[in-house]
Amino acid sequence: MSLADEMFQAMMDYSPLHAAMLGVPGWEDGLGDLSVDGQRTDRDRIAALLDRAETDDTEDAVTLAVIRQQGRAIVDRIDARLAEHTVATMSAPVNSLLMISSKLDVSQRLDKYPRYIEQAGERVRDSGRRPLSRHLQTGVQRMDAFLALPAQEWEGAHSGEIRTAVAGFRDVLASIEDGRDDDKAGLCWLPDGERNYANLVRNYTTTSRTPDELHRLGLDIIASLREEYAEIGSRLWGTKDVPEIFHRLRTEMLWDNEEQMIENALAAIARAEAEAPKWFGRMPVVGCQVRAVPEEEQRTSAIAFYQPAPADRSRPGTYWLNPLGATERSRTLSEVTAFHEAVPGHHYQFSIAAETDLPNLRKYAFIEAYLEGWGLYTERLADEMGLYSSDEQRLGMLGLDAMRAGRLVVDTGIHAFGWSRQQAVDYLRENTVMTEPEIDSEIDRYIETPGQALAYMVGRLEIQRIRAEAETKLGDRFDVRAFHDLVVGSGAVPLSTLDQIVTSWTASP
Template sequence: MSLADDMFQALMDSSPLNAAMLGIPGWENELGDLTVEGQRTARDRIAGLLDRAETDDSEDPVTLAVIRQQGRAVVDRIDAKLVEHTVATMSAPVNSLLLLSSKVDVSQRLGQFPRYIAQAGERVRQSDRRPLSRHLATGVQRMDGFLAQPEQEWEGGHSAEIRAAVAGFRDVLASVEDGRGDDQAGLCWLPDGERNYANLVRNYTTTSRTPDELHRLGLDIIASLREEYAGIGSRLWGTSDVAEIFHRLRTDLLWDDEEQMIASAVDAIARAEAEAPKWFGRMPSVACQVLAVPEEERSTSAIAFYQPAPADRSRPGTYWLNPLGATERSRTLSEVTAFHEAVPGHHYQFSIAGETELPTLRKYAFIEAYLEGWGLYTERLADEMGLYSSDEQRLGMLGLDAMRASRLVVDTGLHAFGWSRQQAVDYLRDNTVMTEPEIHSEIDRYIETPGQALAYMVGRLEIQRVRAEAQERMGERFDVRAFHDLVVGSGAVPLSTLDQIVTAWSVAP
């Protein structure tokens, strides 16, 4: 096999659940190994492939860049030992396993669930990298919620074994008496935290920007967004007072019911699909459906997320919406979230790349700065496309911009500068329109997935930059449809590589 194929095989072997989520055949019987020894074996295998990449001349430069980025990302995440203190959010191994079991066919893996769950518990039990005390309590609560549900009739008689394993994991979390306090929330309080965070920042952003640079960038963007808020607020309500605009967004523009939330998403996606041919030359062959998260999963699920169509296209791509607490949530976020997660965001991104002739690794590479950068880019692109139905919905666009810019400030604050959890909560409260439950959920996510939240804004700014430079170089020759086809059709790549791809395209005769 080629080096790219070898790396793809190693990546999927190290995390077969990624293959399950993407619908890639070949790993139906696997869950992976969370033990220290198992992680070390996976790391050594991938590190060996990275060594090969230093001298291999059989791959083209773009594919080689993806190989290096993907391999280094896994090595650095294993080295950071995040599995030992990630227990509360959907990044946690047990939480993600239970969520995935309702989204894809896991029947051939069920016999391995108890082993995998026990391994997750053992890593927490043996580690000196304690989770936050509040996260331990949240983890216990979520395991109790699972155990309180009617017993699931899984194939092969595995239900009792799985429930026993979940109960055992719950007991491990409950037994940890020296969890970290909220004043020591970030990686900088853990062994090798500074080095691990620097590596994670590099891998999630695919840039050389330092935490300090990213922190200051976020502060600058937040300041500029306040001017945009004031402009739309003046048109909509006759006020430029940002505090009043924030108050109205939090309290006045809420959903009437769950059905209204779902209908709005369906309508937004339909309008985006109708307009897309003016902005894309290539369309995905697979549809995008909108589904509500099942009721039993709503308390632990994200508010919205996208699940790609499987490789065999046996089902559509799916935009999952969580209606939990709909009547207490702002309706202004409806359209912007649909454009980001579905059309022309992640649905176009994953579907079009999956239908190219790219190497398999390039079709399915998970490079956050590219993937989430594209999603955030399409939120502003949707305004260019005339997709927002009102100024209310444009305020939602600004609201998500503010959240992503605040992530630059808060993620680096927590993990590089020693912020307490409360400092992070206060910053989001003062600079975004998120509700209190959303703020606390976001902060817990940043704590347990260090660096990931930086990818969104960094990626968007880079895509906007390379587009602007291509337009300047090409003048009237610039075709936005061809630009979008190039970016999406190249698959996920590091941002520096995307710059090279677009530059080569824009200077070609």
């Protein structure tokens, strides 16, 4: 077995549910081990593979770079002990488990659910790294909501055991009286927090940029976006006043009903698919479907997300839309989100990589600076492609740009500079068009998944820089279709590696 295959095996053994989400066969009955000893065993195994990667001469340079990044990311996340203070958001082990169970065939692993949920409770109960008090309360509410539902089909014959374990986890959260307050929300307030955050920043961005550099970058982008808001606002409404533009976006551009939101997404994806051959030489074989998040999952689900097609292509890739509260949400975000999550964003990226003959590690590597950077890159690419139907929808593009730039500011503010939760809320309220519920949800996500939110804008800026340099070097010989095929056809790679891949391509005769 090659070193790449060994690392892939170790990664999927560490997180069998990730294998299930990808549809990769071989991990249908696994769930992973959340215990301290179990994660130490996983860490030791992956660290040994990383040691071998330092002297390996059998893998090519790109594959070695992916091996190192993927292995190091898992080691650093285990070292940060995130399982001990992550209980409220989608990155929380129990929340994640319950949400994805209806979307996968989990029948062969249900007997492992009770112990996994118990392990999650033990990690929180036995640790001095307390979650925020508000997150403990949110976790209790979400477990109560699950327990109040009738048994769902996916629970099968193990429903009683699973619900007993969920009730036990709920009681652990409710019993903790010394959760952190909102003024100490970040990793910098926890033991080894500065070191852990620096490692997570490195892994999520795949760059050497420091929290201070990223913080200042976010501030600069926010300032420049105000000029774009003023330009489009002047065309659309005859005003360059950014606060007025923000107010109108928050209060006037709302959906009439849930069906309208779904129909708009379908129309945007259809336009993108029709235009894509002018911008991509290679199209994914598998299609992309749009589905509404089931009603029982809407209160804990993200607003929108993409689920790749399984390895056997037994179903299409799926763009999931959460219709909850549609009439209180801005319709300006519809098209930009569809382009990011579906076509030509994550659907092209995941599907085309999976259809190559690359080793599994390269096909399915989860390098967020590349993955989310590509998604964010396609939001601006869609404007080049002429996909936005109106200036109203272009304001949505700016709205998501501002959110991602704001993430650079508030993620580093919380975890590196000791910002309170309220400071982060206030910053997003002033500098984005996000609604109050969206701001609350996003800030809680940043608190519980340190560094992840940095990947989006860093990745996009690097892909744009790499493309600009290729255009300069090649001049009239630059082919945007070939460039996009190269980027998505290489699989997920660290940004520095992507730079090397494109540089070699531009140097070819």
